[in-house]
Structure formats: C-alpha cells, structure tokens
Amino acid sequence: MERMHGDGLIHLMGHIMKLHRHNVHIAIQDDVYPGQPPLLTRLLEHDGQSQKELAMKMNVKPATLTVMINRMAKTGLVERRTDPLDQRVSRVYLTGSGRQAAVDVKEAVQQLEVRSFSRFSEDEKELFRRMLQQIHEEQEAFRREHS
Amino acid sequence: MERMHGDGLIHLMGHIMKLHRHNVHIAIQDDVYPGQPPLLTRLLEHDGQSQKELAMKMNVKPATLTVMINRMAKTGLVERRTDPLDQRVSRVYLTGSGRQAAVDVKEAVQQLEVRSFSRFSEDEKELFRRMLQQIHEEQEAFRREHS
DNA sequence: TAGATTTAGTTAGCCGACTAATTAAATAAA
DNA sequence: TTTATTTAATTAGTCGGCTAACTAAATCTA
Structure with a gap:
C-alpha cells in the first residue's frame, strides 16, 4: 500500500508526450503522419539539409529518415536533390504543399505549447x-x- | 532571430523520454525489448489481468498487446490462459523468468528515476x-x- | 596512382504503435 | 429459443524507430 504512485514522474512525462503526439496528429492534415512534424518544422527553418544533418538534429537514425523521406516524397511533401559537390549526400527540400503543411504543423505545435503552459x-x-x-x-x- | 529556442519545453520533454527509454533498454536483459517494461511491471503488480485491462492501463490499443504478448510468450516471459468463466478473455501471467525480468526492469526504472531527480x-x-x-x-x- | 579507409545513404528485418476489418464468445432482444 | 447486438481478441496493413549489412562516393595513404 503505502503510497501507490508516489513516484512515476517520468512515467507521467511519457504519458503527456503520448497525448501530445496524438493531439498534434489530430490537429493537422490527414496526409501528415505522426513522425513527420519534426522533419517538416526543421525543413521550414532550414531547407536543403542533408539527411545526416537532419538525422542528428532529430535524434533519429539515418535509416529511419531514408524510409520516412521516401514516403513523404511519394505523397509530395518533400523532394530529394543530390548535392552536386558531393554525390553521396542527398539534400531534402520542401515542396509547395510541404511548406504549407509545415506551416500548419508549426502553428499547431506552438498553439498546443502555449496552451499547455497557459497557467505558468x-x-x-x-x-x-x-x-x-x-x-x-x-x-x-x-x-x-x-x- | 529573436530567441531561437525560447519555447520547446515539450520538445525537451520528448527528448528526455527518448533518452530514458534508451537508458532503460541498455540497463536490462537483452531479451526484453523497449516496449515491454510497462507490461512487465504491471504484471508484477497484478498477475492475470485481461488484455483489455492491461491495454487500458498502459494506454495502448488491444491489438498492440496481442502482438507483443505473442512475442513475449514465444520468448517465455509470459503465458496466456483463457478465463474459464468467459472464454473470450485471455489472462496474462508472468512465467518464472518473466518474473525475474520484471523485477530487474522495475529496479532499473526506479534507479533511473531516483537518479534523474537526485538534485531535487x-x-x-x-x-x-x-x-x-x-x-x-x-x-x-x-x-x-x-x- | 592504386588500394585502403571513411562516410552518406539504402536495404532488410525486427519491434512498437495505430486503424479497420474479422472471428468467436457472451448477452440482449424478439 | 432464435436472432441481433455487444464485447475480447486477433489479423492485416501501415507508419516510426532501431540494428546490421551493404553500396557507392569521397578521401587518405602507401
């Protein structure tokens, strides 16, 4: 008995994060999937980064980005262009609709953040x-x- | 410019949670995968819950648990037993090694929690x-x- | 310069999570 | 009692994340 949930602060944080991901998802367009907002907002701040740069900033493995970018290229949110000075690196750019989606995502995330801390x-x-x-x-x- | 990262508190929380999941993972046995600690600790507190009960407490969909329990049954951490009073529900129990793994997980999580708040x-x-x-x-x- | 090494990205295969559709058992209703 | 409805779990298919093994381009080095 004692105190059933005296601890679990980290657990509570995890719970909040899950809710947050869900909330962002329901607040944005249907063709933007839950893992994509981080990529979109980073591209909005700086277009044309290499996959390695993006992977480091997003704390994600390059292999993860490869697959995600494949999908987003297929749905027309981003496009890949090989760096002319180093044929190994491929740089990622927002398309028109990708940029619009990114703006929407950024606003949704910011609104949620503002609201989350509204009483702070x-x-x-x-x-x-x-x-x-x-x-x-x-x-x-x-x-x-x-x- | 302005203030580059004045916000991002929620983002920081997400970063911490990811690190935490990773830390729990590297602190425990190799045959326990990252999504399984929550299930193991819940079973340690109360063996023999139905998958629906577990899914609700873990904030996870029943379909997710079906697959996870399949794997964990295969690796011998848990076992399923059909409820004799209601043949639809299957109850989940820890095996011997599953109980040991659950104890280890619980300790690792608690240690990490204590350490995370050691300066609080x-x-x-x-x-x-x-x-x-x-x-x-x-x-x-x-x-x-x-x- | 030829060959070895590093580096960026991809592929394959797995685990965790979801939704939608399905099965099977229990319960409600006609 | 027979039929309809609800409910627990499963299956199929997709996305997000990982590791390990691989390819191809660039660089280092002998």
Whole structure:
C-alpha cells in the first residue's frame, strides 16, 4: 500500500508526450503522419539539409529518415536533390504543399505549447525548464556511463 | 532571430523520454525489448489481468498487446490462459523468468528515476509534479475538444 | 596512382504503435 | 429459443524507430 504512485514522474512525462503526439496528429492534415512534424518544422527553418544533418538534429537514425523521406516524397511533401559537390549526400527540400503543411504543423505545435503552459508564469516556465535540464543531464550521464 | 529556442519545453520533454527509454533498454536483459517494461511491471503488480485491462492501463490499443504478448510468450516471459468463466478473455501471467525480468526492469526504472531527480528536494519534486499535471490537464482538455 | 579507409545513404528485418476489418464468445432482444 | 447486438481478441496493413549489412562516393595513404 503505502503510497501507490508516489513516484512515476517520468512515467507521467511519457504519458503527456503520448497525448501530445496524438493531439498534434489530430490537429493537422490527414496526409501528415505522426513522425513527420519534426522533419517538416526543421525543413521550414532550414531547407536543403542533408539527411545526416537532419538525422542528428532529430535524434533519429539515418535509416529511419531514408524510409520516412521516401514516403513523404511519394505523397509530395518533400523532394530529394543530390548535392552536386558531393554525390553521396542527398539534400531534402520542401515542396509547395510541404511548406504549407509545415506551416500548419508549426502553428499547431506552438498553439498546443502555449496552451499547455497557459497557467505558468514566465518564471515558472524558466524553473520548469531548469528542472527538465537537470533531469536531462542525469539521463545523459547515465547513458555515457553505460555505453 | 529573436530567441531561437525560447519555447520547446515539450520538445525537451520528448527528448528526455527518448533518452530514458534508451537508458532503460541498455540497463536490462537483452531479451526484453523497449516496449515491454510497462507490461512487465504491471504484471508484477497484478498477475492475470485481461488484455483489455492491461491495454487500458498502459494506454495502448488491444491489438498492440496481442502482438507483443505473442512475442513475449514465444520468448517465455509470459503465458496466456483463457478465463474459464468467459472464454473470450485471455489472462496474462508472468512465467518464472518473466518474473525475474520484471523485477530487474522495475529496479532499473526506479534507479533511473531516483537518479534523474537526485538534485531535487521533496518540495521541488512535488512542484514538478503539479506542473506536469497542469500540462497534462491542458493536453487532455485539448483532446476532448478535438474528438 | 592504386588500394585502403571513411562516410552518406539504402536495404532488410525486427519491434512498437495505430486503424479497420474479422472471428468467436457472451448477452440482449424478439 | 432464435436472432441481433455487444464485447475480447486477433489479423492485416501501415507508419516510426532501431540494428546490421551493404553500396557507392569521397578521401587518405602507401
């Protein structure tokens, strides 16, 4: 008995993230799938990045991006162009409809973020951020030790 | 320019969760895959739940559990037994090795949690929890409105 | 310059998650 | 009791993520 769920803060975070992914998904177009918003927003900020650059920024393996970009190219959201100076790298660009989708995604994500913290003061948000960063540091340290 | 990453608190949370999943994975046995810890810990607390019960508690669709339990039954972590009073429901039980794996998982998760909040006071943890709950409420409200 | 090594991306195969459609058992209704 | 409806689980098919093995281009080096 004691206290049934005294812990589980990380578990709660996971629960929130799942809800958030779901909410973003239902807020945007039907031809944009749940894993694609991160790629779209990054391309909106900087078009024409290589798959490796994108994979690093998105914390995803290059193989994952290969497949995702294949699909998004097929549905016409992005297109690949081989770098003329280095034939190994292929750079990814938004199409017209891809750019529109990216703008929509960015707005939806931002609205959700604003709403999620609507009852936070600026100081509270800053405190929350520092807390997250502490957690992040500990998790990073653990990873470094066990690898 | 302005402020490049003034927001992104939710994004940071997602990053932490990904790291956490990875850390749990590398901390436990090799025959336990990343999605299985939640199931194992729930079974450790209460053996013999139906797949529907488990799916609800884990926030996962029943179809997802069907497949996961198939695999875990094959690797000998759990076993299915049909409920004698209602032949539709199949109840899930830990095997001996499954119980051991569940204990290991539980300890690893708890250690990681303790470490993640090692620099938090009790009050800070409580504050953090309330902040998460606020975020959760807003996300839940959004979901209810858009469905 | 020829050959070895590194690097970017792809392919294959697996696990986790979802939806939609299906099966089988239990329950409600006619 | 027979039929209709609900309910638990499964199946099929898709997307997102991973690792391992592979290809092709660029670079290093002997």
